[in-house]
Amino acid sequence: MTIEFECDGTQVVVPDQGHTLLEVLRDELGVRSVKDGCSPQGQCGCCTVLVDGQARVACVTPVRRVRGRSVTTLAGLDADERNKWAEAFTACGASQCGFCTPGIIMRFAGLRAKEPDADTERVERALAAHLCRCTGWQTIVEAWDAFGAAPADRDLEAAARRAEIEGGVAQQVGPEATLGEGGFADDGSPLDAKVAVRAGDDWVVGDSLAAAREAAGKVQGRRTTAELNHPIGLPDGDWDLTLQTTWVEPGYLETDASWAAPEQPAASSLGNGGAFGAKLDSPVGEVAVQLATQHAQPVRVLMSREDTVRLGPKRPPVAGGVNADGTGTIRVAATPGVVEAIGSVAPNLTVEEVAIPGPNTSVDIRGAGWVEAAVLLAVARAKAEGSGTISISAPSGGTATAAFDGDSIRVTVDAGDPIDPIILRSYCIGAAHMGYSWVTSEGLVVDDEGHIHDLTVRSFGIVRASDMPPVTVEIAESSEPSVNGSDAVFAAVAAVTWLRADCLPTWPVAQ
Numbered sequence: 465m466t467i468e469f470e471c472d473g474t475q476v477v478v479p480d481q482g483h484t485l486l487e488v489l490r491d492e493l494g495v496r497s498v499k500d501g502c503s504p505q506g507q508c509g510c511c512t513v514l515v516d517g518q519a520r521v522a523c524v525t526p527v528r529r530v531r532g533r534s535v536t537t538l539a540g541l542d543a544d545e546r547n548k549w550a551e552a553f554t555a556c557g558a559s560q561c562g563f564c565t566p567g568i569i570m571r572f573a574g575l576r577a578k579e580p581d582a583d584t585e586r587v588e589r590a591l592a593a594h595l596c597r598c599t600g601w602q603t604i605v606e607a608w609d610a611f612g613a614a615p616a617d618r619d620l621e622a623a624a625r626r627a628e629i630e631g632g633v634a635q636q637v638g639p640e641a642t643l644g645e646g647g648f649a650d651d652g653s654p655l656d657a658k659v660a661v662r663a664g665d666d667w668v669v670g671d672s673l674a675a676a677r678e679a680a681g682k683v684q685g686r687r688t689t690a691e692l693n694h695p696i697g698l699p700d701g702d703w704d705l706t707l708q709t710t711w712v713e714p715g716y717l718e719t720d721a722s723w724a725a726p727e728q729p730a731a732s733s734l735g736n737g738g739a740f741g742a743k744l745d746s747p748v749g750e751v752a753v754q755l756a757t758q759h760a761q762p763v764r765v766l767m768s769r770e771d772t773v774r775l776g777p778k779r780p781p782v783a784g785g786v787n788a789d790g791t792g793t794i795r796v797a798a799t800p801g802v803v804e805a806i807g808s809v810a811p812n813l814t815v816e817e818v819a820i821p822g823p824n825t826s827v828d829i830r831g832a833g834w835v836e837a838a839v840l841l842a843v844a845r846a847k848a849e850g851s852g853t854i855s856i857s858a859p860s861g862g863t864a865t866a867a868f869d870g871d872s873i874r875v876t877v878d879a880g881d882p883i884d885p886i887i888l889r890s891y892c893i894g895a896a897h898m899g900y901s902w903v904t905s906e907g908l909v910v911d912d913e914g915h916i917h918d919l920t921v922r923s924f925g926i927v928r929a930s931d932m933p934p935v936t937v938e939i940a941e942s943s944e945p946s947v948n949g950s951d952a953v954f955a956a957v958a959a960v961t962w963l964r965a966d967c968l969p970t971w972p973v974a975q
């Protein structure tokens with residue numbers, strides 16, 4: 465039995481094996497612009513394609529359902545249109561790692577064909593089917609409006625230098641990265657490679673992703689309805705201000721992936737960005753090398769979304785109490801390096817590490833530990849002074865000031881020589897979204913034994929485009945050496961978001 469359909473203008477025939485359209489596109493036809501950020505959860509939008517002109521998520525579309533129909537991926541989009549989207553996203557800084565971008569471009573292409581004059585509200589509604597962890601949405605909406613505008617002259621190598629300073633690992637910037645060609649590990653894997661997936665504490669190898677998942681007996685985890693808990697008790701004392709946080713998922717869109725051929729190094733799992741520090745210790749490259757040697761052929765190693773949630777590092781929970789004079793105590797989940805991280809911005813705070821059952825935590829995750837300490841101290845000071853504006857300097861040397869201006873967030877950033885203001889602004893808006901989203905709605909439910917119960921990409925609490933306040937960014941002129949500015953923005957926006965929420969003592973404030 466076979467299934468015939470049109471893919472990007474070509475008739476294709478594939479075996480009828482009960483696979484999804486995503487499995488067929490990526491793993492049988494080699495269409496790697498279609499990304500897998502959560503399959504088979506159907507919740508991130510990275511695998512969006514057009515089926516007879518309608519946007520569909522391919523990971524929950526059985527390929528049988530497209531029999532006799534026409535499927536369009538980014539590769540099959542009219543070249544002029546594809547180019548205009550790539551230019552628009554590049555010009556606005558609307559793509560950072562680029563993993564979510566092909567799916568969003570396909571959503572936009574489908575929308576534009578029907579509603580070329582769609583307004584911001586309509587565009588944000590269309591984005592509700594997608595997740596972007598990097599950009600904070602605003603620049604993506606701007607890219608919708610910039611479609612077809614003539615590209616300005618720009619030094620994209622300089623832009624990539626600024627992106628690397630903000631992201632912490634090498635980044636590509638430009639139309640190719642926007643089209644999903646940012647060098648993601650699995651995209652370069654050979655079609656005939658074996659595939660390894662996680663099964664309990666081990667890896668199961670199959671001839672295809674579908675076969676490996678079946679052999680692993682994967683049962684999808686869900687989102688829980690249980691309440692978030694705050695696992696660390698407050699330090700004893702009489703404090704002007706207290707805060708308790710919980711585990712937070714970094715929520716990067718490209719789940720951990722690598723592949724290797726025998727006797728060859730593994731493809732880097734850092735992708736186009738490094739996932740806010742969360743992938744620096746990913747085991748997948750080492751596993752790929754071991755399995756390629758063992759099987760004497762190329763092996764892809766792929767974590768599902770659920771694997772990434774279970775195994776990837778989280779932001780460590782804290783519980784702290786401070787006074788307006790800058791003294792206080794912060795208790796934090798035991799994490800190598802976190803005491804030093806907190807001490808770097810808050811030398812007068814006492815830091816206690818606490819051993820608690822729970823997922824792996826890492827100080828590599830953006831601002832882990834020091835941001836919580838800096839926010840506590842800055843907000844205690846602002847409350848004492850009756851100020852609604854907060855300035856925070858990051859250990860990197862970057863400084864950001866944030867305040868609410870009505871319902872929008874106003875940010876000023878000094879990050880040395882901006883090098884490329886479009887990229888710096890994009891990272892600052894993304895960091896503002898991450899700070900706002902963290903304080904208002906992010907957290908993972910972890911039970912008393914330390915097991916995570918929120919296992920879907922939608923259960924992390926990432927704020928949607930339509931719920932994100934507008935952000936304005938002013939970049940300080942400077943010819944000083946360039947330093948990371950977005951981490952300071954992340955901290956300053958978290959602080960003003962908390963201040964605006966009347967400093968409710970547990971995050972997220974809107975549970």
Ligand code: FES
Pocket residue numbers: 499500501502503505506507508509510511512521522523524
């Ligand atoms: S991979 Fe299909 S929606 Fe996430």
Ligand code: FES
Pocket residue numbers: 558559560561562563564565595596597598599717
């Ligand atoms: S650019 Fe959207 S997830 Fe990275």
